[in-house]
Amino acid sequence: MFKSKTPKIFASKYATLCYSSAPSIVEATQFSHYLDPRFYLYELIKCKTPNQVKQVHAQITTNGLLKNQIVANKLLYIYCMHKSLDDSYALFCGLSEKNAVSWSVMIGGYAKNGDFINSLRIFRDYLRSGDRPDNYTLPFVIRVCRDTMDLKMGRLIHNVVYKCGLDSDDFVVAALVDMYSKCKVIGDAYQLFDKMPKRDLVTWTVMIGACTECGDPDEALSLFDRMREEGVVPDKVALVNVVNACAKIGAMHKAKVVHEYIARSKFSLDVILGTAMVDMYAKCGSVDVAREVFDGLREKNVITWSAMIGAYGYHGQGRNAIDMFPTMLRSRILPNKITFVSLLYACSHSGLVEEGKRLFNSMQKEYGVKPDIKHFTCMVDLLGRAGKIDESLQLIESMSVAKDEGIWGALLGACRIHGHVELAEKAAKSLIELQPQNPGHYVLLSNIYAKAGKWEDVAKIRELMSHQKLKKIPGWTWIEVDNKIHRFSVGDHTHPRSKEIYEKLNYMLKELEIAGYVPDTNFVLHDVDEELKLGNLFSHSEKLAIAFGLISTPEQSTIRIMKNLRVCGDCHTFCKFVSQVTSRVIVVRDANRFHHFKEGACSCGDYW
Template identity: 40%
Template sequence: MYLNKGKANTNTITMSKQALRVLNNHHSTTIIFNSLNTTTLSLPQTRQIHAQIIRIGLHLNSHFTTKLLSLYANHLQFTQSNNLIKSIQHPDVFTFSTLIHAYSKLNHFTQTIYFFSQMISHGLVPDTRVIPSVVKSCTGLYDLKRGKQVHGFCLTSGLFQDSFVQSSFIHLYVKCGQLSYARKVFDEMSEQDVVSCSALVSGYARDGCVKEVKLVFGRMIEIGVEPNLVSWNGMVAGFNQSGLCLEAVMVFREMHLSGFKPDGTTVSSVLPAVGDLEDVMVGVQIHGYVYKQGFGSDKCVVSALIDMYGKCSCVGMMSLVFEEMPDRDVGACNALVSGFARNGLTDDALEAFNRLRNQELELNVVSWTSIIACCSQHGKDIEALDLFREMQVSGVKPNAVTIPCLLPACGNIAALMHGKAAHGFSLRTGISDNVYVGSALIDMYANCGRINLARLCFDRMPIRNIVCWNAIMGGYAMHGNAKEVIEIFHLMAKSDQKPDFITFTSLLSACSHSGFTEQGEQFFNKMSKDYGIKPRIEHYACLVTLLSRAGKLKEAFSTIENMPFEPDACVWGALLSSCRVHNNIKLAEMAANKLFELEPNNPGNYVLLSNIYANKGLWKEVDRVRDLMKSMGMKKNPGCSWIEIKNKVHMLLAGDASHPQMSEVLEKLDNMSMEMKKFGCLPVTSFVLQDVEDQEKEHILCGHSEKLAVVLGLLNTPQGSTLQVIKNLRICGDCHDFIKFISKFEQRQIFVRDTNRFHHFKDGLCSCGDYW
């Protein structure tokens, strides 16, 4: 009896343990179930729950594993998700759908497409809720090929009939620029809703298809689909992006008249178009609307206002909007700096930029690139180089836009070492293959006299556009290498790249520098006859230069008289410059009088006429022109030259004695002049355009800036090294002869770039053949 009682007690204890285990498992399951339904679990907590699921044997339960998959996806644990799904013996559609939705929502498009492929490989057919997430991923990756494959799958599986699926494909084709496919899907839709209509309208607007926009918009009204704010904003933003500024403003106006209230997105989309149109009255009206609707705190709207006023040259209003901004951000600062730069107010742009830096505002790559471009475009090249160094010190990494903005500054002052450093940076960062970086490098090396390096950059470019071809042709033209320019033009034709008006400007310029008169005239005629490019004013200026430099002044004047439009200062200036070469006073006076009408405040025209009179010894006429300049408050631009020595750019002004080595330079210059006389090379005093004694004329010639720069280079560089000088005016004949002598006497190769072209001096000869 006692034994049976003991056995019963043992069974009771055993049963209690089993019941307890079941109870505990049930309690754990409940806790796990409740935990998995929250979205705030950290990654360590998720892993702990995963371990508990395995411990109590719930890892085969698809409900729990699917929840785990979603949590791992939210924590971007791609490997863990992949391993987990592999451990499931029979994953279903819901299992994969969970991952696809999660990764699509987080914009991890590659993973989304990967799990969709896994789903198909398991023989599972997705439902209509999965496809839009997959198509969204193809859209985000601009993967048109895979998107078309998904489209084909949907057609064969019958999933394409769903309106959400159809709408997702419209977005895909619009985003990938395949508007014909988007329109075909749109036309096949059983129910064309506002989402699909808005997407198609926006796509057509971005592509500049005004007619198609009107057709689809009319279709919306016809089928009773009322446009919403997204529809209107898509059209305004699209037309603005495609450069159809007037259409963008007209849509904005129509939107307002239709009773739709534009929001901050609408306003910030239309203001750039208003700025491009320079319609400040419309801009002021929109500005008033901004304040009425309380958009003054919207940073995007305020930045767009600043940008608009800058484009409309309303610098005062631009500054006022910025100063009234309660919470300034980097976008508004960039718009302010760009506005000053656009209006040529470089000093104001620099001041604003430095003030913002001192306020410890975190400026970005756009801020630095804008100010570097501003300085580079407006003659502050040394400041641009300094800013580029400061940019890197501040920890902001230059990009493929910064480098093309900096390189012109290197080229402008022949800062070759700085240009090479920028080239090295572009190689290290992998942006040298960018066509705009490559074009800027070609231009920089050509401007620095290294046309061979420019050609090397061109030959190594994997992809070339018209900008690249024009850059190398322009470089060769600047160096007077007409044969190479023509050769590049023929290579361009073989590569099926169509020339543009800039191409022919380079061709005609090169022919004029090299005296290729017949070839130049042929290219001028071919431009319109063979390529359908109507000659512009710059082409006529090149043709006038081509003819007049060859001594055909009558033909040049006849060309001006028969131009299809009114000749501008460039055309008359080309004739006046050639009159100086050929001493034709009658035509010179006619051209100068035209220039005085067109550019009354340009001292260069008065100086050029004065020089022509001085060459003929007509000193009374010289005095008359100079008195006229004086009465108008004009001064002759001083000659200025730059030379780079040991990574430092030196600027020398004609007659300026402020350089610390000037006494050594003048002493060396005197010695060189004496050596020249020993060899029978006398100063060409006719280039001194003042009525003074010959001895004084020789003294004046010694002060020319290009001579000072060359001698400074001789003093500070190793024997045999190349010198590079940039001058802001045309090199005079005496300096040309002096540098030819130096190149032979000192055994140096010397590059000089003046306003007309490059001169390569070597062994007493110049590449221009004394024709410039």
């Protein structure tokens, strides 16, 4: 009877079924002979619960459309999207035919739901099936290796790529570059990247981000220049990576160049890029410019506020950091864990003990933020720096959260400042148990022993390090001059202007001694004669970088340097005298914070 109806009437009814806000499956079955697969694809998209998916699944089976691979794959995907992996896998196993999309949906479905083991198991079954993976399936598996940071499996998948003849495929190689980058095997990532005949924006962005994360931000900025030279226009994601690279290297000139490019390209500073810019200027040594960018942002979230509070903190402006907190609350932005870490850090490095205690006690009571190990670490550091060692130890012993290397490191640092040898031994023992391969813990304990004149204990630590083949992390200092980064190590003679640098340094030392500078050989903690100690002190990387800055930058200009380790006490004193004698402002960024030296004084107030 239905066949006798005119095509026009049927078309109208079919349109009603497909495009009404809630077409009925029961009604649809009345016209099952006329419904094509598109109807069910539309129905699957509309499903909001696993039960609704099962209902559509039943109709698809009833109408014999499960043999249609497009419909079957869509059903697999929708099950995975609703996290019904058992239903998805049962359907997958029952399919008479599977194509590359079917396998990819299952591999990706398990991966997106965090079941990486089954994701790789499905891939193994795919290989055993005799089918050859294509450039659609392989990137899914490579991303699993990336997310799990499973380098061994990643290399095996790389071999499969070669066997499938896809080692020149842009999509596959881009995924491999991403995987090696996340696994921090930057050399392999770079090798693949350079061989790519065509690099898209995503691949450039991944490579720039990888160099930044793996400790080579200078190379990341060089890649940014290369990318633009090759005509690839960066988007906001790429620019965030570039801005982060500037922040890592602390290069003010490069930061300004990137900022000018962003302004010239008319990129709006949204909350993500804007927050990155605030962080960049703060870590390049200018908290004032960071505040200007912050004030100019139309939209700020809790991360933006926390970044600005943190900037004041590591620039030694603890009071400014605390004053921002009520302003943030008045802006109807509620604090989170990061906010309180920034606040407590600021209190710790400015000696604001009572303010820090008040904030710590208010976290959970007033704002519902439960303190975690990072907040306890900040409090231990705050109390320890202030000389409240016993109170600091009591807090550690009363903690309900598991103790990590950060908490013991903070206590060990406090022991170094105040010469508490016995407690230092306890903290160091706990640190070495947690991280036996970290040479920094052994070195710090060795320095504490040396400062106390316990040379036998120093010898034991050195012997232990030698037995475990541990080496002290080398200290490096960077300075940006003429848009180029120059790097120095202790006793460095590799710089092209090395002779001039040492001549300037020797001349400066004589001037500083006249002004009252007395080298503090306590910071060369080795049992060697005083003459050798002085030689070691005078060739510290900070001093070499500053001497280079004095001979290669205009008079009265600010000298900015960055060190990968904590600046030593003698170099701190040296910087104060240099700022006084030369009338230069010197900004030093070390592993912990910033020091701004001007007219013989430091912004830290010698509390660091």
